[in-house]
Amino acid sequence: MAALLASRKGRTRRAAFRGVVAIAGASATANLIAKPLFPRRRPAAELVPAHRRIPDPPTSSSFPSGHAASAAAFATAVVMEAPIAAAVVIPLAATVAYSRVHTGVHWPSDVAAGAVLGASIGLATRHWWPLRREAPADTRHQRQAAALPEGEGLLVVVNPHSGDDSFDQSEEVARNWPKAAVIEPSKDQDLLEQLRTALDTAEEPIRALGVAGGDGTVAAVASIAAERRLPLAVLPAGTLNHFARDVGAEEADSVVRAVDNGAAVAVDLSSVLVDGLPRRWFVNTASLGGYPDMVRLREKWEGRWGKWPAAAAALVRVLHASRPLKVRIDGETRQVWLLFVGNGSYEPKGFAPTSRPRLDDGLLDVRYVRADMRWSRTRFVLAALTGALHRSRTYCQQDRPEVEVEVLGNKVAIATDGEVGPDGRHFRFTSHVAALGVYRESEGVAP
Template sequence: MGQAESGGGGAAARLLARLAVLAAVGVLVVLVVALGETGLVVAAAGLLGVVVCAAGVWWLLAYRGVVRLFGAAVAVAAPVLVLVLFTVEGLWLTALLLAVCWALALACARAALRRSDPRRERRAVAAHRPGRPVLIMNPRSGGGKVGRFGLADRARERGARVILLDPGAPADVAALARAAVAGGADLLGVAGGDGTQALVAAVAAEHDLPFLVIPAGTRNHFALDLGLDRADPARALDALTDGEDVRVDLGVVAGRAFVNTVSFGVYADVVQHPDYRDAKAGTALDLMPDLLVGEGVRRLEARADDTPLSSQRALLVSNNPYLSPDVLGGTGRRPRLDSGELGVLAIRVEGAAQAADLAVRGAQSRGLTVLTARRVEVTVAGAEVGEISVAVDGEALRLPTPVVCALRPGALRVRVPRDRATVPVAAPPVEWRRLLRLAFGRSRRAAPEP
């Protein structure tokens, strides 16, 4: 099938788009016609609740003492008072109806846009069984997944040599990988977090060896976007006996490889603190006021290709773009790992008003910039030389400025199981103009079969 909008898939996408538009119209009808002033009160109260809650969260994060307590109280009280208003005034049914209509509109819109996109599958190449595979495993990763799933024994049963890291001593995993290559390894793999994955992936890419990803870390974002089963990391070992290769891009920051993201600014400063690993929430709350409104706050200056990004609070550069800013909450997805482009997400929030604008408008807010680039250069405002805090795949580093992020397209050959889970098509952001064209525009004819 040539175009995604043709055939059965195109008909389904068009129907879903029309349902989305119908549900959105239903929201307007409920607001303006059917319920009159009541509907407008519900919408205004809900919007005001979001704005006030976002302002409270800003005060909670940016200040200490009485202001922090006030911000926490506001952040909690705002949604509670909105619910109380709906209940006392008998508006809860109206609010529920509006919420259902809007949720239906968004669900249908995303489903329609997902179906209308051409699904470019990663081209996999059948792979021969490796003769001397070497797997590096971190027993501490993911709360002990290596031992819990018996990964070392299962790997040895499939003919792999396993290097278990000593939990009590730091290890140079890149050096271990290079030694394995010197010893004749024809496949490298890692059971560990994404930071460890990236270090060994760089060695595999350097020697054009297949790289096996075993999702034994905590989040395993790289494995998720490869379509691997994070709930059962042992399934990744099937690639040793029945695997195929896919080519993906490899990010590079200051000469160091990364598979997911590089963070600058507030988050990168927080993870540098020695107490962060043991008390993440408490450490972040303690440091945030100094990082957000303190006298020594340093702003980031960046250039994404030819686009300048001035006075940013935080910057995230990803190996291929995430589909939506949900990456900030750890739920974002990358529909592709072979686009040849970096994803760039920059945040510039200076106060409660901008925090509220970001909460209400999301990606349309002036405080959030989302774009793609092939090269990103980051430095600190007003600083010619020096070091900057950087979090590379969650690992805390200090790097000299300017820090340059780039991409090596197709540099990494990943060995995956032939029967791995299909990579889900992530829900795209809702673009109503595009949706209207899909719903009521002229359909394209299918391209002839090759």
């Protein structure tokens, strides 16, 4: 069932992963902890009709039922992510649970206890892995934007190297916006300069920008859109599409309708100044510490191993070799393992930020893990595993409109929206309220 659910991206794939995690937790708890603590004799085989007996009955403790626990955990976890699957997984879980009594290997109370245990563990996965917010982030800022039927007056940047290589984004853009001008990033020119040149030399006035690419490409085009006060149309074409998800642009048809009708909102953008270099914009997150090194290693290895295996190997290497950074954060000296800055306040406030409820709060989400305390990494991991990060002194989270970070040592690289930026020692992060207009259907606007 998990394999079937995982065959499709989105909610059902997340449901499959959550279900498998819940099964692992329920099985381990039932078989490795509960059964040894509560030994109980199983029903006598002669009490069950011969045609219902299984040929090799288990001999472990009868209480609780591990099968019922795993089935209930999987069903609970899947239904939390994908309620539409309830019609299939709940009857399946109930059948598994009943079968343990039907075959005479468990008492009804074993099955009931196992089901309660499994459902509790399925629900508990939210403690470490919060459910993803399905609705787009709210914003109270409306923005006037040109209505561009068939994309007339629209300049779209298409990154053919983003997302699924088997899907041609240029064909998708041409189908949705046949009158739009389309460019692809050049290997010989910086994308920002390429886009400025295209805007300055266009034969017809460009009234809006579009982008089909990952978050790094979106951030680059968004910076020019904010600079030129042009609305932006985002087509989700990357691997994760964090910004497209939060801004309500996960469905291409919805974005096309918004462009046709001129429906738009304004959202916040954030920027960072690195040692006085030109402002670097980001739509999702920026970070200092181990993450930029991980990105470098992933890019170095992904040609041979593929993106996800390379990312996993890079993460292991960086965690093993990481060294703390000595920094001054708004005048306060700290040693940190890494520092995270989000464009907007993310939820949850634990160490796994997943979504933004709003895109108009004018705040940066600043988080860092302290390295100037004894056993800081161990304490951090334990707090993360137990869901107690909000009480841990090793983990700090604040929402603020700007923050200044000075690295007291060698220069370090910054990563913004998954792209490694320049090295530096002085980093000034700022939130810019309603700096970007984005095409989105009007029902996403909050009062």
